[in-house]
Amino acid sequence: MVTANELLGGVLAKRPVGATGVMSWITTIDHKRIGILYGVTGFIFFILGGIEALLMRLQLSSADAGIVSPEVYNQLFTMHGTTMIFLVVMPLGAAFFNFMIPLMIGARDVAFPRLNAFSYWMFLFGAILLNVSFLTGGAPNVGWFAYSPLTSDTYSIGQGVDFWILGLLVLGVSSMAAAFNFIVTIVNMRAPGMTMMKIPVFVWMTLIISFLLILAFPVITVAITLLLLDRLFGTVFFDTAAGANPLLWQHFFWAFGHPEVYILILPAMGIVSEILPVFSRKPLFGYTVVVFSGVLIGVMGWGVWSHHMFTVGLGPVANSAFALITMFIAVPTGIKIFNWIATMWGGSIRFTTPMLFSIGFIGMFVIGGLSGVMHAVAPSDTQQSDTYFVVAHLHYVLFGGSIFGLFAGIYHWWPKITGRLLNEFLGKVQFWLFFIGFNVTFFPMHFLGLDGMPRRIYTYSEGQGWEFWNVVSTVGVFIIGLSLFVFIQNVVRTLRHGEKAGNDPWDGRTLEWSIPSPPPEYNFAQIPTVTDRDAHWAAKYSEGPDGRPVPKVQGAAQEEVDTRNIHMPTPSYYPVLLAAGLTLIAGGLVSHLVVSVIGGILALFSIYSWALEPATDPDAHRDHGAY
Amino acid sequence: MSRRLFSRRWLLIVGLLSIVLLLISCTPSHPQSTFDSAGPVSKSQLNLFWVIFWASLAVFIVVIGILLYSVVRFRERPGQGMPVQVHGNRNLEIAWTVAPALLLTAIAVMTIRTIFDLNTPDSDNPLEIEVIAHQWWFEAVYPEFNITTANEINVPVGRDVSFKLDSDDVVHSFWVPKLSGKMDIIPNKTNTLWFRADEPGVFFGQCAEFCGIAHALMKFRVIAKPQEEFDQWVAGQQAVAATPTGQAAEGALVFNSKGCIVCHTITGPDTVAVRESRKQAFLDGNALTHAPNLTHFASRTSFAGSIMESTEENLKEWLRDPEEVKPGNRMARLAGAFNDPTMALTESDISALVAYLRSLE
Numbered sequence: 001m002v003t004a005n006e007l008l009g010g011v012l013a014k015r016p017v018g019a020t021g022v023m024s025w026i027t028t029i030d031h032k033r034i035g036i037l038y039g040v041t042g043f044i045f046f047i048l049g050g051i052e053a054l055l056m057r058l059q060l061s062s063a064d065a066g067i068v069s070p071e072v073y074n075q076l077f078t079m080h081g082t083t084m085i086f087l088v089v090m091p092l093g094a095a096f097f098n099f100m101i102p103l104m105i106g107a108r109d110v111a112f113p114r115l116n117a118f119s120y121w122m123f124l125f126g127a128i129l130l131n132v133s134f135l136t137g138g139a140p141n142v143g144w145f146a147y148s149p150l151t152s153d154t155y156s157i158g159q160g161v162d163f164w165i166l167g168l169l170v171l172g173v174s175s176m177a178a179a180f181n182f183i184v185t186i187v188n189m190r191a192p193g194m195t196m197m198k199i200p201v202f203v204w205m206t207l208i209i210s211f212l213l214i215l216a217f218p219v220i221t222v223a224i225t226l227l228l229l230d231r232l233f234g235t236v237f238f239d240t241a242a243g244a245n246p247l248l249w250q251h252f253f254w255a256f257g258h259p260e261v262y263i264l265i266l267p268a269m270g271i272v273s274e275i276l277p278v279f280s281r282k283p284l285f286g287y288t289v290v291v292f293s294g295v296l297i298g299v300m301g302w303g304v305w306s307h308h309m310f311t312v313g314l315g316p317v318a319n320s321a322f323a324l325i326t327m328f329i330a331v332p333t334g335i336k337i338f339n340w341i342a343t344m345w346g347g348s349i350r351f352t353t354p355m356l357f358s359i360g361f362i363g364m365f366v367i368g369g370l371s372g373v374m375h376a377v378a379p380s381d382t383q384q385s386d387t388y389f390v391v392a393h394l395h396y397v398l399f400g401g402s403i404f405g406l407f408a409g410i411y412h413w414w415p416k417i418t419g420r421l422l423n424e425f426l427g428k429v430q431f432w433l434f435f436i437g438f439n440v441t442f443f444p445m446h447f448l449g450l451d452g453m454p455r456r457i458y459t460y461s462e463g464q465g466w467e468f469w470n471v472v473s474t475v476g477v478f479i480i481g482l483s484l485f486v487f488i489q490n491v492v493r494t495l496r497h498g499e500k501a502g503n504d505p506w507d508g509r510t511l512e513w514s515i516p517s518p519p520p521e522y523n524f525a526q527i528p529t530v531t532d533r534d535a536h537w538a539a540k541y542s543e544g545p546d547g548r549p550v551p552k553v554q555g556a557a558q559e560e561v562d563t564r565n566i567h568m569p570t571p572s573y574y575p576v577l578l579a580a581g582l583t584l585i586a587g588g589l590v591s592h593l594v595v596s597v598i599g600g601i602l603a604l605f606s607i608y609s610w611a612l613e614p615a616t617d618p619d620a621h622r623d624h625g626a627y
Numbered sequence: 628m629s630r631r632l633f634s635r636r637w638l639l640i641v642g643l644l645s646i647v648l649l650l651i652s653c654t655p656s657h658p659q660s661t662f663d664s665a666g667p668v669s670k671s672q673l674n675l676f677w678v679i680f681w682a683s684l685a686v687f688i689v690v691i692g693i694l695l696y697s698v699v700r701f702r703e704r705p706g707q708g709m710p711v712q713v714h715g716n717r718n719l720e721i722a723w724t725v726a727p728a729l730l731l732t733a734i735a736v737m738t739i740r741t742i743f744d745l746n747t748p749d750s751d752n753p754l755e756i757e758v759i760a761h762q763w764w765f766e767a768v769y770p771e772f773n774i775t776t777a778n779e780i781n782v783p784v785g786r787d788v789s790f791k792l793d794s795d796d797v798v799h800s801f802w803v804p805k806l807s808g809k810m811d812i813i814p815n816k817t818n819t820l821w822f823r824a825d826e827p828g829v830f831f832g833q834c835a836e837f838c839g840i841a842h843a844l845m846k847f848r849v850i851a852k853p854q855e856e857f858d859q860w861v862a863g864q865q866a867v868a869a870t871p872t873g874q875a876a877e878g879a880l881v882f883n884s885k886g887c888i889v890c891h892t893i894t895g896p897d898t899v900a901v902r903e904s905r906k907q908a909f910l911d912g913n914a915l916t917h918a919p920n921l922t923h924f925a926s927r928t929s930f931a932g933s934i935m936e937s938t939e940e941n942l943k944e945w946l947r948d949p950e951e952v953k954p955g956n957r958m959a960r961l962a963g964a965f966n967d968p969t970m971a972l973t974e975s976d977i978s979a980l981v982a983y984l985r986s987l988e
Contacts, residue, residue, distance in 0.1 A: 070840050070954045143837050149814060150797040150839060154910060155762075240814040241910055246798055247816065280701070286715040311800060312811045313818035316746045320739040327731045327738075331724060337690065338723040339715075345697045348710045359698060366690050370683040377734065379741040380676040382808025383661045383669070386800060386835040447648070452659025452804040454835045457843035461934070465657035547711040 015617045016571045019521075027571040029113035030521060034120050035099030036417065039410075041124055042091035048131075049083035050484070052076045054477050057441075061474040063462040073458035074141035075160070079131075081144030082164065085264065086171050087127045089398060092406045093267035094123075097182055097206050099417060103512035103519060104200050106191025106528045106535075111184040113569045114610065115177050121579030122174035129583055130167030133160055136590075140164035143456060145257065146227075148238040148249035153231050159590050162231060165224045166586040172217045173582065179213035182206055191511070193530035197291075200510045201284060204291045205270030208298040209263050215302075216259040223252035232589060247312060254305035262301040264398055265365075266294060268405020269336060272358045275412050276340050278506050279355035280347030281549075283534055286339040293332035300329045310378045311385050319378045326376035333369055337362060352506070353427030357408035360435050364400025368393060371446070386456075389449025395442045407434070407487075415501030419517045422498065426490040430483050437479030444469035444476075509534035522568055525561040570617035578606035637695070642688060658831040659804045665830060665851075668745055668807040668822040675741050679734060686730075748821040753787035756780060759902070760792070760799035760812040762838060763845035763956065764919055764932040768896070774864040775896040777919035778847045778933040783857040784827050792818040795906055795917065800836035803849050809835045824851035829928075840955030846933040863988070864923050868893065871986050878983025881976045886963045890918035893987070914961045924987040931956070942981045946972060 016027035025033060056076050059067045068076065098116065102109055110116050133139040140160040142151050151161045186207045190199065226237040227249075236242035238249055277284045284290060306314060306322040314322075340362055349355065371393040375381045384390060415421045453466050460466050504513040514536045515524060532538035541549035584599025655663035664670040701710075757768040758780070767780045782788045792801055794814040802809035807822035824830065834845035852860060871879045882888055890905065897920050905917035924930070928937055931953050935941040945952050950959035963970035972980070 070843065074837075074840060074842075141840075147798050147837070150837070155797055155839060243815060245815055246813050280710070282710050283712055283714055285713065286720055289715065289720050311809050312813060313816065316742045320742050323738050323742070324735050327735050328728070330731060331728050334727045335720070335724055338719075341690075341694050341697055342716075342719065344694075344701055346710055346713060347701050348703045348707055349698060349701050350703050359694070362694060363691060366687060366694075370687055373731070373734070374676070374679050374683060377675055377679050377738045379738065379745055379808065380672045380679065382810070383672050383676070383804060385809065386837075450661050451654070451657050452661060452831075452833075454802075454833055454843075456837040459843050464659065465654060541709075543712055547713070549709045549712060 015613070016573060024571065026576055027117075027573055029109075029117045029569055029571055029575070031098050031102050031110045031113065031116060032417075032519065032521075032523075034116055035095045035097075037120050038091045038098055038123070039095035041127070042088050042095060045083055045087035045127060046092070047484070049080050049088055050481070052080040052083065054481070056080065057474040057477045059458060060460075060470050062471070063460055063464070063467055065459065068458070070458045071138075071141065074143075074456075075134075075139040077456055078140045078143050078160075078164070079134075082130065082140070082167075084398070085144065085260070086168070087123075087130070089264045089402045089406070090175065091123055093209070093264075093402075094119075094178060096202070096267065096271065096406075096409050096413065097178070100413060100512060101182060101185060101203055101206055102189070103416070103515070103523055104203050104510050105186065105189060105194060106511050106524060106530065107185065107189040108523050108527075108566070109569060110181050111189055112181050114572050114575050114615070115181050117572070117575035118579055119174045119178035119181065121576045122170055122177065122582065125579050125583035126167050126170030126174060129170055129587060130163060133163035133167075136163075145253055146249075147253075148227070148246045149240045149244070151227060151231075151249075152238060152240075154241070162228070162590050165228045165231075166589060168224055169221065169228075170583050170586055172221050175213050176217050179210035179217075182210045183214075186210075191524075191528050191530050191535075194535070197288065198530060198533045198535070201273035201287065201290055201294075202267075202270035205266045205273070205294055208294050209266050212259045212263050212266075212298055212301065216256045216263065219252060220256035223249060223256070228589075247309075250309055250312060251305070254308045255302075257308065258305040259298075259301045261397070262297055264402050265405075266297070268361060268402045268408075269294065271405045271409040271412070272340065272361050273336075274510065275354050275358045275408050276343045277534070278412075278508050279350045279352055279358075280344045281350075281507070282343055282347040283509070283537075284339070285342035285345075286335075287533060290336055290339050293335045296332040297329060300325060300332070304329055307376060307378075307381075310381050323376050323378045327373060330369060330373050330376075337366060337369070352411070353422065353424055353431055354408045354412035354506075356428065356431045357404050357411060360431065361401060361404040361408060364396055364404055364438070368396030368401055371396060384449055386454055387449035388445040388453045388455060391455055392442050392445035392449060395438075395445070399442065400438060404434075404438075407431075412506070413512075415505045416512055416517045416519070418495060418498075419501055420494050420498030421501050421505055422494050423490050426486055426493075430486040430490065433479055433483035433486060437476050437481075437483055439476070440479060441473050441476030444472045448473075504536070507540075509537040511535050514539065520563070522563060522566040525563055525566075567616050569615045572610070572613065574606045574610035574613070578603055578610065581606055637692075641691075642684065645684065659833065661804045663805050665805045665828060666807070666823045666825050667749070669805060671741060671745060672808050675737060678737060682730065682734065686727075748787040748789050749823070750787045753789035753821060754782065755789050755791065756782075757791045757793065758801060758812065760794045760796075760801070760834070760838075761917065762796050763834070763841040763953070765801075765834075765845070765847040766897075766917075766919065769861075769864075772861050772865060773896050774861065775892070775920040776864065776923070776927070778929060779850055779927045780847065781850045781852060781857060781860050782824055783854045784824050784851045785854070787821055787823045789821040790819060792820060795902070797838050798836050799834045799838050799845070801832070802835040803830050803832035803847075805830045806849060811836055824849070827851050827853055827856075841932070841953055844932050844934045844953050844956075848929065848933055850928075860926070863926055866923075867895070868922055868987055871983055874979050874982040875986040876983075878979035878981070878986075881972070881979050882983060885970055885972060885976065887980075889915050890958075890962070892920045893922050895922055896920070909957075909961075914963070914966070916957045916961060918958065921984065921987060925985050926988055937985075939981055939985065942984060943977055946977045946980060 016023060028034065055068055059065050059073055138158050138160045140163060142156055142161055149155060186203055229235040230238050236244060238244050240246060273284055273290060303325045304322060306318060307326040310319055375384060375393060411422055411427055447469050448466055451466060501517045503516055511528060540552060542552055544550040581599045581603030585596045588596025588599060654660060664673050755770055757770065759766040765778055767776050792810060792812040794812045799812040800809045801812055801820060806824055807820060810818050810820040812818065828851055830849040832847045832849060834842060902917050905915060909916040929935060930937050931945055934953060935945065949956055959965050964972050
């Protein structure tokens with residue numbers, strides 16, 4: 001059969017080969033390399049979003065400041081929110097899904113390796129498309145929630161909103177593809193013996209998040225597509241002059257937006273649920289309860305969206321219903337917190353950096369959770385909504401929660417990913433700076449909100465009494481910046497000179513610690529057979545009569561496996577080309593339609609070539625190099 | 628010092644510190660503090676806040692206390708060996724499911740009662756005021772008295788005031804922290820809100836929903852006056868403006884010749900038809916929009932979305948360069964006086980206009 005490749009000849013005629021070099025990264029379909037790409041990209045955008053935040057904090061550090069113009073300020077908070085959510089927390093979570101899930105379930109790759117690469121490139125190109133708007137005369141300036149009708153072409157002239165829509169459409173494809181991939185991977189590719197109630201909690205949380213993604217993203221996709229049609233082709237879905245009700249957009253947005261909050265926090269909860277047992281040397285307390293409270297949060301997360309809309313006039317019945325469900329989502333959340341503490345109770349706690357970040361996560365998340373319950377009290381929330389109190393709350397959840405959890409994961413799995421440990425002293429310095437800087441930045445925002453300072457204002461006048469806590473908050477940002485500087489130092493130093501990790505530096509409990517660091521391309525020379533929940537722990541220890549672990553006498557060395565017989569999927573050009581084609585289609589709508597046509601042709605070519613090439617090239621003779 | 632004493636003292640410090648911080652940081656004297664209720668609505672919202680605040684603080688101290696205790700108590704010690712591998716405990720799970728649920732039920736009951744309590748005004752005969760939000764100012768209409776004013780809403784002390792909230796363009800939010808929590812103002816949807824000022828005073832408000840470039844500068848004031856003073860104010864607003872004389876008369880001519888009159892009404896209340904026709908003209912892309920009614924401009928203490936005190940100097944600054952004072956505002960963007968060089972205001976025009984505006988008692 002003649003494939004598209006053979007027809008074309010030339011550059012694309014051969015499958016990409018070679019295990020090193022830029023091309024090997026662009027064409028890689030190895031879940032571990034893709035995980036690293038997600039992680040590095042996410043971290044770069046973390047710095048970018050942080051700079052946006054810093055500029056806003058400088059502007060707010062005094063009354064009537066003129067550091068940035070109102071137009072730029074509005075672009076900054078829109079892009080800060082959009083960046084931190086879609087380009088930082090989600091991809092950093094995805095970095096761990098990619099790298100760790102196959103290792104934790106004893107698989108050699110994800111179910112659809114090329115689709116996995118495609119997800120990454122869609123994410124990267126979508127992120128670039130979104131940020132290109134800074135260079136083409138104005139980034140989106142309507143807030144990450146983009147309330148209608150401010151987004152209509154009457155009130156938002158210019159292309160900022162179009163860039164925002166198209167960027168999110170591209171990012172949505174990325175998230176959907178990744179979510180399907182992980183569902184299939186987790187359901188189908190577990191090692192023999194690993195039943196659903198034996199998979200690590202992080203894998204469970206990934207599964208829940210994946211379902212939330214495939215249910216939530218269609219909602220926002222519909223909403224932004226309608227908005228795009230309004231803006232580009234003159235439809236009137238959100239045109240108030242034609243009688244549209246602006247609440248339609250708000251319901252759309254928050255029906256996506258609130259599940260999205262759980263998409264952002266559940267990875268951190270999963271990570272912490274892995275780390276606490278390792279450094280307490282005890283299994284997770286109440287595994288089943290933790291898993292099902294995660295499921296319950298995922299389900300209840302669909303019934304609380306209107307708590308973002310307590311002040312839109314839905315009436316007392318609707319407000320009461322949403323207040324009630326919102327309050328009771330605190331129950332499964334509280335259960336998790338109690339189980340984490342109970343995991344540490346009676347343990348033998350080692351204060352490593354990942355453990356410090358995990359304990360910090362619990363503390364900060366308790367504060368964010370409690371202020372969340374305060375917001376559920378609808379009547380008093382009408383004083384707090386759209387003030388800095390909300391800004392404080394959401395940062396305690398998404399920064400004190402998600403980002404702390406992600407940093408815990410970085411320190412915990414870094415040795416597995418790179419083969420070298422991060423420096424513990426620098427790690428602890430970073431933690432304490434991060435912890436202090438975070439609280440100095442965000443705790444005063446509670447006060448500002450209660451003192452009547454609204455969100456999304458680029459300036460305030462003297463006499464409001466808001467200067468002091470704004471200055472304190474701005475100082476905190478510099479402490480966070482210093483902390484990140486220490487982190488980067490740590491990374492740069494230890495990548496070359498760090499202590500070698502070995503297979504299992506932390507005395508870990510799950511399967512990823514049973515293989516070399518960094519893992520070989522095929523992960524497991526032999527697919528393990530799982531009998532226990534903490535599979536690797538059970539291989540190392542048996543439970544003594546007093547319930548304490550007793551090291552097992554190591555049996556004869558495992559039989560050498562001839563890894564040359566392991567067939568891994570072959571790298572491919574088409575995921576990145578398809579992603580480029582689809583992004584060009586979107587880019588054409590904000591530049592020239594010719595670009596869309598070129599993108600369409602490229603996408604069509606890539607789809608067919610992808611479909612016609614075998615997943616594993618029978619002619620490929622490759623050594624299994626490390627990345 | 629025993630460990631127990633240490634942890635109790637620690638809890639005390641955290642508790643006291645958070646209260647002290649809260650007190651010094653949310654000073655009631657600040658103009659938009661939510662801790663200085665001047666009426667029943669904000670008071671009832673504040674009461675609920677305190678209930679949930681103390682409950683949260685208690686939960687925080689208990690949970691963080693247990694967290695810190697277990698972190699300190701169960702830290703690794705040399706020669707201690709491996710801990711017992713406990714997998715869970717059903718009774719504990721039930722306990723920490725039921726206890727928070729009970730606490731939340733109590734809060735939920737109070738919450739829902741208050742939601743319904745605050746839904747309608749206490750009295751059957753509230754003063755009705757219509758508020759129409761515009762990018763970036765508030766218009767207030769008193770149907771009972773046939774008055775139109777802007778950015779400053781006068782209300783009588785002790786009488787319930789019921790607001791009908793409408794928007795002329797995008798979503799805004801109506802918020803006077805000392806009198807009531809906020810209610811969004813949404814085009815094509817009339818929302819309602821009520822409050823009562825129990826004491827006279829000037830209460831500061833601000834738009835709380837992001838509404839475009841000048842969102843930060845969309846403020847307003849509620850001025851609560853004793854009934855007699857309020858009645859005088861109403862009478863003043865209903866009076867026909869005096870004929871301008873001297874420099875003010877000159878200003879009146881400028882007001883007409885430089886096109887101010889296209890958007891600003893100076894001859895009494897605005898009719899719905901005038902407002903709608905100006906709005907439509909804006910949507911059609913014409914260089915005009917509906918702007919604040921200036922009939923009794925001089926009776927107001929502030930202008931430009933209530934961001935400036937109404938003094939001669941401030942008015943001149945505003946008329947020289949409105950874009951500088953309030954970036955993005957529609958007058959700077961649309962008015963001929965600021966866009967058409969042949970229509971530009973001279974310094975003597977500005978002096979005359981200010982004299983005229985300040986004569987509009």
